Amino acid sequence: MIEFQHVFKSYGQGKNILADINFRIDVGEFLFVSGPSGAGKSTLLKLIGALEPPSRGSVTIKGQRTDRLSARALPYLRRAVGVILQDTHLLYDRNAFHNVMLPLAVMGLNSAQAANRARAAMEKVGLSGKEDFYPVELSGGEQQRLAIARAIVNRPAILIADEPTANLDQESARRIMDVFRDFNRVGVTTLIASHDRALMAGYATRTLLVEPGRFTDIAGVRA
Numbered sequence: 727m728i729e730f731q732h733v734f735k736s737y738g739q740g741k742n743i744l745a746d747i748n749f750r751i752d753v754g755e756f757l758f759v760s761g762p763s764g765a766g767k768s769t770l771l772k773l774i775g776a777l778e779p780p781s782r783g784s785v786t787i788k789g790q791r792t793d794r795l796s797a798r799a800l801p802y803l804r805r806a807v808g809v810i811l812q813d814t815h816l817l818y819d820r821n822a823f824h825n826v827m828l829p830l831a832v833m834g835l836n837s838a839q840a841a842n843r844a845r846a847a848m849e850k851v852g853l854s855g856k857e858d859f860y861p862v863e864l865s866g867g868e869q870q871r872l873a874i875a876r877a878i879v880n881r882p883a884i885l886i887a888d889e890p891t892a893n894l895d896q897e898s899a900r901r902i903m904d905v906f907r908d909f910n911r912v913g914v915t916t917l918i919a920s921h922d923r924a925l926m927a928g929y930a931t932r933t934l935l936v937e938p939g940r941f942t943d944i945a946g947v948r949a
């Protein structure tokens with residue numbers, strides 16, 4: 727499903743953030759991406775989402791090498807990965823429903839089909855009834871769930887999230903994690919970068935530990 731072979735990543739002329747990374751992830755796994763700030767967790771997730779190319783080595787997602795895809799094929803691969811970045815990138819001048827509808831604009835669905843999908847996505851994250859709310863009218867946890875709804879509306883096979891529970895209280899954080907767990911239970915491969923090991927222990931079964939100059943693949947949630 728996801729395979730890294732001898733992956734190196736640097737930005738511009740800078741030093742390697744990731745060096746000689748190798749791992750495989752099977753369909754349906756739930757992984758915790760851990761490590762100190764600035765070590766490269768977000769970079770690892772961006773390589774999986776085909777948002778950044780590797781500097782060297784190969785990243786294969788669903789049987790396709792991201793560095794060998796044409797500019798036309800890349801958006802199709804990106805649609806297989808639901809991405810929730812640290813900055814949720816919600817559009818603040820559109821209501822919740824229209825934020826979720828956005829990724830469907832390029833899918834060729836008619837408007838009734840698209841609206842049904844968007845409503846279903848909002849229901850799955852517990853935001854039914856908030857369709858008309860603007861992002862500023864939602865709590866931090868609700869904004870995160872809205873970002874998740876937008877990420878899953880295309881029914882991606884892989885979900886990656888960068889610190890989705892940062893700045894949330896324990897209860898809201900658990901609620902977010904339960905949303906990910908429910909998607910994972912229906913087969914979505916899930917990777918979450920977090921600083922909250924205790925929280926992740928209830929969900930993930932494997933840890934990718936990204937430290938400066940070191941990468942460790944650990945069974946269970948540790949470190």
Ligand SMILES: Nc1ncnc2c1ncn2[C@@H]1O[C@H](COP(=O)(O)OP(=O)(O)OP(=O)(O)O)[C@@H](O)[C@H]1O
Nearest residue numbers: 737738740743761762763764765766767768769770
């Ligand atoms: N687009 C970019 N251009 C140049 N350098 C970058 C870019 N993105 C990240 N970096 C650098 O790469 C390093 C790793 O950043 P990354 O965001 O992957 O770390 P992280 O482990 O996710 O950190 P945090 O936990 O603080 O989010 C940092 O030194 C950062 O400054």
